[in-house]
Amino acid sequence: MQTHRTRWLALPLLMLSMQVLADSGPGAPSGDGxxxxxxxxxxxxxDSGSTPHGAEAHTLRTRLGYRTGEWNGxxxxxxxxxxxxxxxxxxxxxxGRTDHAVxxxxxxxxVNQALLRYGxxxxxxxxxxxxINLDNQRFIGGSGWRQNEQTYDGAMLRFTPTGKLTLGYAWIAQVNTVFGPDDGPYATAANRADSGGDSHLLHLRYALxxxxxxTAYQYRLDLEDLAVSATAPAGSLSGNTTxxxxDGALDRFDYVLEYARQDERGRTPWTLDGRYHLVELGYRLGPVQFKAGQEVLGGADGPGNRAFQAPLATKHQFQGxxxxxxxxxxxxxxxRYLGAVAALAGGTLQAWYHxxxxxxxxxxxxxxxxxxxAHAVPGVDGLGGLLKYAHYDSDNPALTADTRKVWLQLQYIY
Known part of the structure; x- marks a missing residue:
């Protein structure tokens, strides 16, 4: 029901945007759409030992849209x-191909996005x-690596009273996850296409x-349809993260220090008391950026998995x-990780160890x-190529299996 309700809510936005596009009289949008x-x-x-068969996938994501010019803000x-x-x-x-890797x-x-903006x-x-992508997307992001992006239905306010201070607030009525657009018979509480609720994001950044x-933040997540696993109670991914x-940069060095605590929200079925911390140091030497760090998401006692979770993160950017x-x-x-990003032969080379x-x-x-x-394809403006490899070597077969993944990607952006 959440998906159908949101589509009806999006219709006025679609109609109004088309009206703005069609207006060619006085007061028409300034600038070109x-x-x-x-x-x-x-x-x-x-290639993974977690399923009888690995996986081989060819997919194409086509994104079409229009961004209008500005009209009175x-x-x-x-x-x-x-x-x-x-x-x-x-x-x-x-x-339903559960004998293959995911x-x-x-x-x-x-509909990926349908919005009105006033600036x-x-x-x-x-x-x-x-x-909605906040900070490094560790807690709130769009999961842009997956072919179906994660987007949010609601309202977002950004206030910049000075050049150094930014205040943000978002109200989220529904999360549209990477598993959409539809649920189908094989969906579980751990991979719903969408989740309704009443979530609030508070974010303040001061650049001295x-x-x-x-940056100080509190994310009050009410994810009523989602669970930490297929068998866990619905709402077990709800909670408050504070x-x-x-962070900063000085000469060739940059750093990040972060600490967060997670506790239960009103309708969360479990008591939560999780901790998070991040320590990261970077150093630039010519065309190479080196980084090393430690990121810890704490475990917890009690029945079920009550560890520190980041359900709305862009997860592919973290932990391999x-x-x-x-x-x-x-x-x-x-x-505990270290790696490097380097400009090489007109492209970008990355190497990381975890x-x-x-x-x-x-x-x-x-x-x-x-x-x-990653490298731009010569002779075609807007076309880029990517070759990517990940090799995970498990020391705990009861939890994870040896896994190798290879990606080849071509993307054209007009």
Missing amino acids: EPILDLRYRYENI WSALVEIDDVARLGGRYNDTRN VADPDGAG ADHGEVTLGRQR APWLAA GLRV WADMFGTTPADGIDD DFRAERGGASYGTELDLSY
Whole structure:
């Protein structure tokens, strides 16, 4: 019912945006509107001991839309996504192929964004289905790596009273997850296409100087349809996450320090008391950026998995590209990592190494090596290629399995 209700709510936004586009008289939009065309083909191959068969997937994401010019501070955007399965054998979480590894890119078409935005000198308001990416997307993001992006239905307010201070507030009525656009008979509480609720995001950032900025936040998530696992009670991913992040850059160095606590929200079925911390240091040497860090999501006692979770994060950016820990294990996770990003032959090369351990007890989960190279395709403006590899070596077969993933991607953006 949530999906159908949101589509009805989006209709007035679509109609109004079309009216703005059609207005050619006095007061018409200033500046030109922009069409949106984004084509992304991806080949994904998985070899994993977690299922009888691996996976091989050919998918194409087609994104079409239009962004209007501005009219008295108002603008509108409409964006439609279609994910097509071109071939291969894999479990897309909707086709019932549970003997194959998961490639979480179900096929289908839907509204990715449909919004109105009003901007003024010291802030803006956005209403409708929209993209929300906060800070490094560790807690709130769009999961843009997956073919079906995660977007949010609600309202977002940004207020910038000075050049150094930014205040943000968002109300979210529904989360449209990467598993959409539809549920189908194989959906579970752990992979719903959408989740209704009454969530509130509070965010304050003060940039004192290039070497010091502080961000305070509280994310009050009410995810009434989602659960930490297929058998856990609905709402077990709801909760309050309150934290402080400090970051900056000085000469060749940059750093991040972050701490957060997670507790239960009113309708959360479990008592929660999780901790999170991040320590990261970077150093730039010529065309190479080195980074090393430790990220810890704490475990917890009690029946069920009550560890610190990040249900709305862009998870592929964290804890390795093999995506072995999309859900934090009950004993928590301690990820110690190092890597480098380098400009090479007109493209970008990345290499990362992760050592994963339980936050409680310190037992080893395993290690992972990640490599990627991205480069624009010569002779075609807007076309880029990506080759990517992840190799996870498990030390805990009861929890994870040895996994290798390879991706080849071509993306054209007009």
